[in-house]
Amino acid sequence: EVQLVQSGAEVKKPGESLKISCKGSGYGFANYWIGWVRQMPGKGLEWMGIIYPSDSDTRYSPSFQGQVTISADKSISTAYLQWSSLKASDTAMYYCAKSGDGYNFDYWGQGTLVTVSS
């Protein structure tokens, strides 16, 4: 069974750093893109970027370039999304998703809620 299991909810202060994770199982993790999606409270979905774990080829959506870092460790089937200095506006639910055989994302993690507040 394909599963993506994300790390738990986080409460942070502005300026703090954070790294959240997404662990895949039940499929060849290295050979499918992992995407990260932001959903701010009451708002729509936004693609942040995608990574191909096999060679760590990473592509960022223009709005998120330089704002976050996406990485992956194929040896432990885990992808990461990290911030070096959080802002209140980073408060959101973050989802990871696995690509299917093409440019679609067929399995999703349960989401990680990140709250940034002083």
Added chain:
Amino acid sequence: QSALTQPASVSGSPGQSITISCTGTSSDVGGYNYVSWYQQHPGKAPKLMIYDVKSRPSGVSNRFSGSKSGDTASLTISGLQAEDEADYYCSSFTDSTTPVFGGGTKLTVL
């Protein structure tokens, strides 16, 4: 890379059909047959409903269908059911090789 354009809301009665449009440009929807549609119920993760414009993943009802004409893709839901009430998002591959979502459409089943 701008978000694709979807209507904010659509509604229909049980048993009826509705169509949600998704308008982009030749750099995304119009340039590739890689449009996907996702359903999201409140508090839940998105679910893939349609991929590659008109293909359905295993397990998705055949009441859901997709199409594309030029820069506009469409999702049609026939035989509306109460459980179809949700938010729907289109997504497309783009020239910049990262995908882009539409703004989302809230479907209300009357």
